Amino acid sequence: MKQISSINPFSGETLDTYEAFDLTALDSTLAAADQAQKMWQTTELSTRASVLRSLAKQLKAQRDTLARTATLEMGKTLASARAEVDKCAWACEYYADNGPAMLQSETVPSDDDAERIICYQPLGLVLAIMPWNFPYWQVFRFLAPALMAGNGAILKHASNVPGCAMAIEAICRDANVPENLFRSLLVSSKDADRLIEHPLIKAVTFTGSTNAGRKIASTAGKCLKKTVLELGGSDPYLVLDDADIELAVEKCVTSRLLNNGQSCIAAKRFIVHDSLYGEFASAMAAAMNKKRVGDPLLEDTDIGPQAKQDLCDELTRQVNETIRLGAVLVSGGQSEGATYWPTVLGEVRPGMPAFDEELFGPVAALIRARDENEAISLANQSAFGLGSAVFTRDAARGRRVALALEAGACAVNDFVKSEPAMPFGGIKASGYGRELGPFGIREFTNIKAMLLR
Structure with a gap:
């Protein structure tokens, strides 16, 4: 049987090994999940809400253990990992409290004697192909609304976080989620097509790179299966001539360094008015240089390693090529092992990797x-369109500029973040569809129109 290893990116130590899922058991596994989903969709909305509250309770009870697993497997700091688990519990509670109302049938006014109703019915088994950077949140922001809507869920998690993948399955058991309604299958990326193409899988949600998203959408499209794609980003943060520099630097640095810089909606490109450019560059470099880099298990560490060595190597290539093309290294630029220090590049222009590509690091x-x-x-001027932000002291100006930015989300005088009540997703090469809020729970439902006479 093939083994999957979990490796600590900071120390290089092998943490554990897991048996890969035996694909010869795929038909029977999905048949059991499908049967569980068919029973689940007949349950009352109040029952589903109760299960979500139980999930939230288990997440809170096992917070520290879950956080440590994530820190060991992908290098995020313990504080970040704890906050991630808390956010998962928040999503479960939000959909337990609000999901039933979102799924209530709606009556459409009419001027004849017919009754027109819109109802929301589950699709069945939804496949979630999820990344390593937020190994719990990426799953639960899909799982909570999917379960509330009456769907079942199959998880194909990133290969470098098998411990997190199995921990999620264990949490579901502890919370009394019906057996087989959620399964985590440890399979390789090359085997993902077999899952997508399986007739019992009715839809696919994916978070990850744009190139991988194209492949998944192509496979699902051939099978005429609904997809939601949350892909890469190169989020622009605009610092206008009337911005509060101190506020802008604080928010921009916080966003850029989220999750060791490994966040799709982290600020990536900082577009600064000429009159403030020098002051902003100096202040940002100073703020970045104050961050403590090191072992993510230590409570005072601000920045841990990149999740894998090859990711750090790719970031190094992008930075070096950007400098070769004329950018200026303002601060940072060094790496050790899989750890990359917070770095500021100045005088970046279109045509450079730091402008045209996603830099998935600090x-x-x-x-x-x-x-x-x-x-x-x-x-x-970007292929991406996930998040964006603008800093200005003029509220009307901020609203006007925010509306002009091509992105799925925009913040004014703050950084972009996901939260259960707000729709989340992108446009252009950042994907399509929405997670979270009422839009997220309805993405994987059959929005059925009924005419009754």
């Missing part, structure tokens, strides 16, 4: 803009 790309219009143009 590297800030500073870009000059002569005025508001050029800042907006530079922001939108």
